[in-house]
Amino acid sequence: MAAPRVLLHAPPELTAGRLKRLGEGIGKVVYASEHWVIKRPRTPSEIVALILLWKILPRPLLTRPSRPLRLLRVCLQAVMRIVPASVWLSAHVKEVWRIYSTRDRRGERLARQHLEGTPLVPEVITFPPTEVHVGGFLGCLTVTEATARVENTLHDHLSKLRDPEEIHRWLNRFLDLRQSGWQRGLFSLDAHLKNFGVAGDRIVLLDSGGLTDQWDEVHERLVFEEVVAQPHVQLGLGPVLAAHPRIANDFDQRWKEIVNRESVLRHWPQTSLSATAE
Numbered sequence: 001m002a003a004p005r006v007l008l009h010a011p012p013e014l015t016a017g018r019l020k021r022l023g024e025g026i027g028k029v030v031y032a033s034e035h036w037v038i039k040r041p042r043t044p045s046e047i048v049a050l051i052l053l054w055k056i057l058p059r060p061l062l063t064r065p066s067r068p069l070r071l072l073r074v075c076l077q078a079v080m081r082i083v084p085a086s087v088w089l090s091a092h093v094k095e096v097w098r099i100y101s102t103r104d105r106r107g108e109r110l111a112r113q114h115l116e117g118t119p120l121v122p123e124v125i126t127f128p129p130t131e132v133h134v135g136g137f138l139g140c141l142t143v144t145e146a147t148a149r150v151e152n153t154l155h156d157h158l159s160k161l162r163d164p165e166e167i168h169r170w171l172n173r174f175l176d177l178r179q180s181g182w183q184r185g186l187f188s189l190d191a192h193l194k195n196f197g198v199a200g201d202r203i204v205l206l207d208s209g210g211l212t213d214q215w216d217e218v219h220e221r222l223v224f225e226e227v228v229a230q231p232h233v234q235l236g237l238g239p240v241l242a243a244h245p246r247i248a249n250d251f252d253q254r255w256k257e258i259v260n261r262e263s264v265l266r267h268w269p270q271t272s273l274s275a276t277a278e
């Protein structure tokens with residue numbers, strides 16, 4: 001493990017102007033300058049409002065975080081402030097929230113232990129507390145670390161590619177990256193293409209949330225994989241590969257060969273097999 005690079009000052013570009021809102025997930029909003037990103041953890045109320053929206057709204061509306069969706073979320077948070085929690089904080093919402101936050105914290109710990117300083121993740125720098133300006137409602141934010149900005153998420157990168165061979169190459173790289181994770185005793189339970197980024201000709205893990213080192217959890221996930229008929233659709237690649245059925249087919253086949261119990265177990269370090277493995 002290599003510690004993050006410690007700087008005496010934040011890179012000047014982080015404080016030079018207002019940072020751009022670059023992306024968001026359920027737990028974080030990501031802002032960027034030219035070469036660096038900073039992550040703002042969402043407040044519990046934001047996360048709960050998002051989980052509620054996921055329950056209420058039809059899927060297609062949710063796939064692209066957009067301004068109207070953000071406004072809806074803010075309105076919902078206002079309603080949540082007036083209406084008693086017993087009405088909206090159901091056992092199910094609590095459970096989703098609990099799973100998300102424990103997986104996020106554990107993933108972050110595992111990434112720091114096993115991935116920091118490797119080519120599998122973008123570089124992280126730390127610096128003394130620094131105030132940065134961000135877009136949106138928030139204004140200012142104090143941060144002590146930043147992550148190297150990648151050109152694109154793997155999802156966006158693949159959506160833009162036209163050459164089928166090129167698409168094929170990136171999908172293979174993605175499978176290779178996952179296998180190098182398994183060799184380190186790490187498996188991503190949230191291996192969505194938006195959680196990976198493209199840096200030059202490398203793929204890196206952007207979102208460590210969902211990383212596990214527990215074989216029983218990996219096993220459970222792989223049992224689920226067995227019933228997924230078209231992994232590329234599951235990964236959100238349906239539209240990208242619609243025009244390339246051969247590549248879609250090849251990829252699904254290779255995925256099935258690689259993302260299964262025997263194959264993952266072959267990569268998994270024997271020392272991290274828990275008693276539940278066999």
Ligand SMILES: Nc1ncnc2c1ncn2[C@@H]1O[C@H](COP(=O)(O)OP(=O)(O)O)[C@@H](O)[C@H]1O
Pocket residue numbers: 022023024025026027028029030037122147148149150151152153194195197206207208209
């Ligand atoms: N280093 C980075 N460079 C460029 N974009 C990033 C970077 N890290 C995150 N993002 C963008 O921000 C989004 C949300 O970040 P992520 O860590 O996945 O948060 P969450 O845990 O909420 O899902 C990503 O899907 C991606 O679009």
Ligand SMILES: [Mg+2]
Pocket residue numbers: 025026194195207
């Ligand atoms: Mg994410």
